[in-house]
Every structure is written in C-alpha cells, then in structure tokens.
Amino acid sequence: MxxxxxxxxxxxxxxxxxxxxxxxxxxxxxxxxxxxxxxxxxxxxxxxxxxxxxxxxxxxxxxxxxGLRLAGLQNASVLGPLALAIENSATFGEALEITRRFLFVHSPALTVSQIPDPSGRPGVTGLLYRGTDAEPLPPQVADVGLGLFHRIIVLLHGGPYGLRSVHLPHAALAPVEAYTRFFGAEVRFGRPDAVLRVPAGLASMPVRGGNQVLRDIALDYITSHFPAPGQSVADRVHLLLARSLGSAPVEVAAIARMLRTHPRTLQRRLAAEGSTFDAILDDVRRAAAYRLVTQTDLPFTQVTAMVGLTEQSALSRAVRRWYGVTPRQLRSTAAVRSR
Known part of the structure; x- marks a missing residue:
C-alpha cells in the first residue's frame, strides 16, 4: 500500500x-x-x-x-489534531512521547524517537527523525522535517533550548551557513540519521502554557478516530478505558460511541479477538488500583472513585479477588518493600 x-x-x-x-x-x-x-x-x-x-x-x-525556508514558515499546526496534544503536554518528554506514539496520524512513513547521543557525550541525548527502511527521507524532506521538529521545540520552549548540534544524512544542499543560521548550532552532514542533539534534561522541562484538559481531549479524539496501524480493537478499548477511568462513564455504550460503532458490534469484534469488554475493564481497573494503592497515600474512598467504582466495599472485594489481600494490606506490604 x-x-x-x-x-x-x-x-x-x-x-x-x-x-x-x-x-x-x-x-x-x-x-x-x-x-x-x-x-x-x-x-x-x-x-x-x-x-x-x-x-x-x-x-x-x-x-x-x-526545505529550511518552508520549515521556518510552519509550526505544529501542520500536524493537525496531534498539534493540540503536543502543545498542551506537561513536559517536553511527554510531548515527545505523544509525538512518537501518534505521528502516524500525520504520516505512517515518519517516526521520531529519543536515542542515546550519537557522539556519546554525557548529559546529551538525541532526538531522531527518520522515514521507514522502505522509504528513507529525501534530502529536502529531511531538511523540512528536522527543521520543523526544531522549530516546534523552540516555540514550545519560548526560545533557544540548548541545541548542541544537528546531524543530517545527506550532503549540504546549500551553504553551511544557511543551516547554522536556521538551527543556531553546528550542523554535521553525511551522518547515518537526522538527529537533534539536545540536553538530556530537556525531557523534564515544562511546556509553557500546557493544559492537561485540552491534551486529554486531543488524545481522546486521536485514539478514537485514528487507530494505529496493526492496533487491535482490544488495544483501542484498553487505551480509551484507561483514559476515561474515574472521569467519564465506563459502560460499553460510552466506549462504543468514542469508536463510532454500535455496542453490539464492538462486543462482536472483541469476541473475535478472544476478549470481552468486561475483561478489559477489569484489567484496566486492576492496574489503576494497584498503582493508586501502592504508590500514593490517597484515601481509599478517593481510590474507589478514581477506578470507576461507587462503593469502597466494591474496591475491597476487587482487590481481594486480584491480590488475595485487602487494600490496606496491599499498601502496607508495598510500603515495607520500598524501605
């Protein structure tokens, strides 16, 4: 295809x-x-x-x-619905992870990821931009793509972000000064991949003006409208339930609406994959409950609400079924292990 x-x-x-x-x-x-x-x-x-x-x-x-000139005229808006999620991330690390997971919405032929520094310098990490093995990046595409990647980071940061140097997989297409002027850093050509070498601490830096509510709305829209290549129906249901738990209805009808299908059709598709809605919901609740019970000091009444249950007794029964102990015992055991 x-x-x-x-x-x-x-x-x-x-x-x-x-x-x-x-x-x-x-x-x-x-x-x-x-x-x-x-x-x-x-x-x-x-x-x-x-x-x-x-x-x-x-x-x-x-x-x-x-390619560089075109990148200079663009911003994250060219990524469509993905832009809203990126621009409202809490940190650059979260924005990068969202981009890594969902760049297929823009094009399945492009990928980004964080890699060890190609130059092996401590305190530096690489941000890799590449095509697929079947479709390597043409030179102008590499320039505009990595240029836009850099420009989005600058816009999110509100200025220079400590870029160490830039690697490009082709020879210089224009005078080197055009590249160094655009990126504000040394540019090295003929490298294996297109990479931005950035401070390792960039991932933990906050995104200016990020709004969690808008980010969640954007991610809910993306996950319900743009299934990842090869992603199963069960995976999509799992992801939507994990994002909805404690804040939105977790009935099959609500998830079916997000997936733009009928509840019975959704159930049939899950059955064809050897799964059920209730089993996925139970799995999502189990993971959320374990994290909230063992990694926070939240009252169990609040944990109950956050895993989508209405009574604390229901949480106690579920935790005993999953782990053979009460929520209090599970928390105590986790506290002892962490000492």
Whole structure:
C-alpha cells in the first residue's frame, strides 16, 4: 500500500514558491495537489509525491535551502489534531512521547524517537527523525522535517533550548551557513540519521502554557478516530478505558460511541479477538488500583472513585479477588518493600 502524508505538511509552500518567482498553484497541480488540500487538516497525498514535489521545486527555483525556508514558515499546526496534544503536554518528554506514539496520524512513513547521543557525550541525548527502511527521507524532506521538529521545540520552549548540534544524512544542499543560521548550532552532514542533539534534561522541562484538559481531549479524539496501524480493537478499548477511568462513564455504550460503532458490534469484534469488554475493564481497573494503592497515600474512598467504582466495599472485594489481600494490606506490604 502506498504511504501517505497529510497535505498540510506542504502548508506555506505555494506562497514560498510565488515569492521565489515561481507559480505555487501550478507546481502543486503538476503533482495532483491543490492549494485547498494544503490548507486542509484532513487531506492526504502520497508521501513519494510530496517528497518529489519539494525536490523539483528546489531544483527549478534554484533554492537549495527550500526545505529550511518552508520549515521556518510552519509550526505544529501542520500536524493537525496531534498539534493540540503536543502543545498542551506537561513536559517536553511527554510531548515527545505523544509525538512518537501518534505521528502516524500525520504520516505512517515518519517516526521520531529519543536515542542515546550519537557522539556519546554525557548529559546529551538525541532526538531522531527518520522515514521507514522502505522509504528513507529525501534530502529536502529531511531538511523540512528536522527543521520543523526544531522549530516546534523552540516555540514550545519560548526560545533557544540548548541545541548542541544537528546531524543530517545527506550532503549540504546549500551553504553551511544557511543551516547554522536556521538551527543556531553546528550542523554535521553525511551522518547515518537526522538527529537533534539536545540536553538530556530537556525531557523534564515544562511546556509553557500546557493544559492537561485540552491534551486529554486531543488524545481522546486521536485514539478514537485514528487507530494505529496493526492496533487491535482490544488495544483501542484498553487505551480509551484507561483514559476515561474515574472521569467519564465506563459502560460499553460510552466506549462504543468514542469508536463510532454500535455496542453490539464492538462486543462482536472483541469476541473475535478472544476478549470481552468486561475483561478489559477489569484489567484496566486492576492496574489503576494497584498503582493508586501502592504508590500514593490517597484515601481509599478517593481510590474507589478514581477506578470507576461507587462503593469502597466494591474496591475491597476487587482487590481481594486480584491480590488475595485487602487494600490496606496491599499498601502496607508495598510500603515495607520500598524501605
């Protein structure tokens, strides 16, 4: 199956092409892309076409730093619904994890991850941006993608974030000064991967203005509307229940609505995977209860509500069924082990 990317990844390109003396709309049309698609949050285009379009534009316009220029015009909004979750994360580490898990919403051909520092320096970590083995990043795509990655971090941080250096897998497409001016750091070319080398402590830094409620709304929307490639129905139900527990109804009808299906259809699909809604709910409650009982000092009445039960006696019965002890005994045992 041909890989796709959101057309919004080209947002800003038509105007940039026009400013360089070309015809942005005509260039897009040659590759079957419309200006309306680029401004849409929903339209997708073949990944290969997007990459070729950028390479052709850079060559025809005599603008080898086209990818960097385009990245400078963009922000997280080109990622569609993923942007809201990223911008409202509590920390950069959380924003990176959300991006790692859900970048497939923008394009299944792209991945990001945190890796050990390629240069082996203490206190430094690498942020890797790459395509799949089947679809390595074309040079202009590497520039615009890593450039946007860097720009989003700058915008979330409110300024420079301590970038140590940048690795790119291709030779310099433009004068090196264009790269160092854009990134504000040394750029090394011909490396195995596209990487931002950043302070290891960046992950724990707070995101300015992050709002947990908005983040949760965005993640609920993403998980219910964009199943990960290969993700089972049981996995999706598990994730939605874990996010809803204690704050929203946990009935099968409520989860079915989130998945835009009928409750009976949901139950049939779970049965086909050898699971049931009740079994998944019990598993989610067990994990949440264990964490809240053993890792916090919350009153058991509050724990009861947070795992979606209505009476403390129900929590006691469930914990005894799961672990063979009362909640108080489970907490005491965990406290002894941690000493």
């Amino acid at each position: 041909e890989s796709v990317v959101r057309a919004a990844g080209l947002r800003g390109l038509p105007a940039l092409v026009d400013s360089l003396g070309g015809d942005g709309a005509e260039l897009l049309a040659r590759f079957g892309v419309t200006c309306a698609a680029v401004e849409s949050d929903d339209a997708v285009i073949p990944s290969a076409a997007a990459g070729l379009l950028l390479e052709v534009a850079a060559a025809e316009l005599g603008c080898p730093d086209l």
